[in-house]
Amino acid sequence: MSWRGGLLVACGVGAALIGGAGVASADSSGTGSSPKDSAHSVAHSRPASHRAVKKPARLGTMRSTPPMLSARREPGSGLAGPAPRPPVQPPGTDPVAAVTRWFDDLHYYLTGAPETHPTPADTTATVYGDIGKWMLERDGSLADWPSPAYPFKTLYQPINVIVVDRTSTTATESAQKINAAMAAAGFPAQQIHSTGYQGLIDGVLYGQQPAGPQEAFSNAHWLLINDHGRLFGPSPDAADSGFVWTASFSREQPGLSNLNPTHIYVSFDKARDAVRAGLVGSGAIDLGLVALDNKLSGRTITTGDHDGYAVVISVS
Template structure:
């Protein structure tokens, strides 16, 4: 008599692995008390100073443990992967930080990068002397153009910060793939393609328009650590209305 037990077993295994993946993508929990963000001080050489309309900016996304983000510790071609800040948004028209935040969130949705779950959270970005917590703020959320179970571009924004140029957000955007076997997770794909897609979608669909790039020379290529395809630059987008 025919049986569907092998199919059932395979389906069960896939579902179980998917549950494990959800756990793997949930916000990482610290083994002890989370450090106070106000105590953070970037290492020498990890700040780019005097950016027009922005100020002094940290070069890397920071974890809740106040360390440079490294793709949750997953190696890229055998090396530690450092996650750069590669986006700057400047809003000269928002009258308040609340308005700037609302305009940024609205732009993410209009660009097709609305908040989606299945991502690690708790990150910060350093700007003008302090850390700013990430947007989106939902549990397990990042701005993304696709779901966690498929390849997607995703990112987080940090701010807003009032400067001479208006309200500023900085961000880290990257592309990831989906892996179910042998270990559930989101392997790294790229920084450059995701950054350009993010900037192009914002430019085409929102008040933020691409102005140009700033070269932080934030590239790492050593025997133990890398920034992969990152060119060391951040794209600058400025609100036009």
């Protein structure tokens, strides 16, 4: 009986060992393992620290993700699309440009769509040459005159006088003759007037006469109502000997514009007629009128009371 008891004890210990190895194999390999596999795992099982270590991939198969981009998958596809771009920041707004645009919009709202404005190259063909229609600024742009009488319009300054000098043989002689003729007509050169204007004759830009600083030909002090203007030339007479001058004259009076002291526009035609009367009264010859087609009357552009004609005067 003693050998039977020892045999039973040995069998019980062996069964316990086999059962424990099976549980350990099930924990490490997951479900679906066969008893044969479990027994094999018992015979060759490794410590947990060795089982957790994975072999590193070969360098040729490794792929890295750029550090600054994160992949996102496109809906409905198995591929990763590009990362979204950062939003574009709008450029800074220029406050001066914004205010200017606001006033332009208000201007167009009150007056309608913008009209076609004249250009510095506008000319009219005459027997005295191709006469520019407008007085021009120092930089060659159109000269205009802000006026309270036309708060939503640009007042352009037209050429309204042509002076012909048939006897001078040089530009210097002609300039001296013009200065003397204007003084004799009651329009000497006087200061406190804007200067640097130009006129176009036969495609050539000519500076103003008188040429002194802040000077214009005027028949009264600048603090009073006065007729004033500038002559441009001399251009060689295309049809005869001598030279041709053009001029822009206007009547002004002291006043306020936007609370600033200034000269206020009164008339172009009255100043033109005053110059003709003064020159003819001092011995010059009236050659009549020539149409320059430079009258403007629109929603946003004007030449005031100008009728589109220039008087032509011959000095000797």
